[in-house]
Amino acid sequence: MVSTLIILGVALSALVLAWSLLRSGHPEICGGQDWEEKKHEIDVRIFRALLDRDEERYLRSTLLRNQFEAFQRRRIRLALRMLRLVDENAAMLMRLGQLAKMKGDPALTQKADELAAIAIRVRLNLLWARLCLCLKWIFPSWAVSLPTLEVRYQHLLDSLAWFQQRDWQT
């Protein structure tokens, strides 16, 4: 029974994904003119302001808890909407870069490759950002941070240095 459920789940996922790929497979952008018409004008400073920690602390200290949570959720919704538009811009620019590569000009090809690289990087980072924002939307008052591996690694290096120093002194 479990294997049947797994198989049906896998088959359904493959079907839905294949269908969505077919639907999204058609190009939206056919040239520079299309980009100018379809691009989304979004200000990165507004995004930064929406997610600013100092601003959040100020709101937390001045508003009632339920007011703060409602307000914070609205800010997060807005930020998520902005990220969706950034995602669409990145997709259109990747397509534009691919079209530019067809010209065969080495300088333009290099620029197109750089553009595609940054667009893919943005789209990958957007995944994490969306995940964080969704968590924040569910728990707007949550101020917990995740421990970073870099810090642990730094502690490890510090400990090693301390041991080496002790060893040298003795």
Place this chain on the structure above:
Amino acid sequence: MNFSHLLTKTLWVIPLVLQAAIAAVMLRRKLVRIFPVFFGYTAVVFSRDIALLLLPYPRNLYSLVYWCGEALAVLLSLGVIFETLRHVFPPYPFLRVLLKSAWILGAIAGVTALLMLVLTNGSQGADRVLEFIILAERSARFLQACLLIVVIALMSRLGLTWHYYSVGIVAGFGIYSAVALVVLEFRAHLHFLSDATLVLFNSAAYNVAVGIWAFYFLRSWRKARVERLPETNLAEWNEAVTDYVDQWYRR
């Protein structure tokens, strides 16, 4: 000739015609060098089905050609997925982790498929060999569907959908393997379907897949050219998004 027989024959002949056209277009547009495994798959299935049309049914030679061709087709279809993955993914160092994850997921799916084959008790029918072959095909289709899920998810997420041919290939295989998997599960494990229904559903799904490949390969794609690239603030956005994600880590 009854309706069911006519339908089966039609579902058999349509992909033959379309696959011949796909192979011809691939040769003419020099796509064989880019997708050699997919071309091999198309050629193998086409040759096998032509041979089966000419061979008398049911004979040992017929079964031999059918099952050997089927095994080769399943292997080649798995190869096509890796070919697409290699072709579609840009060689950026930061994508290596993603590719490694795809390989790990593929390995997990492979082990699961193997376990499904070993652990499923499907030999309740009269023909034990046939039951085993169907279960083996179900495992192969499971592996194929899992790999396709990973490839399609990555392609969609990273916006690599401008590779029209690759999109057509994986979408066609995705739909075919999904339907084939469900049908094989209902036939081999749950015994809900008869052999005739299994053949009919399988053929119908294969027709859909070949239809998708034909749409992507036979159509001429408009190639617009871009003379210059616009200035963008993507780097700034990348920094802003990374800064936000970094806020979550305790420093």
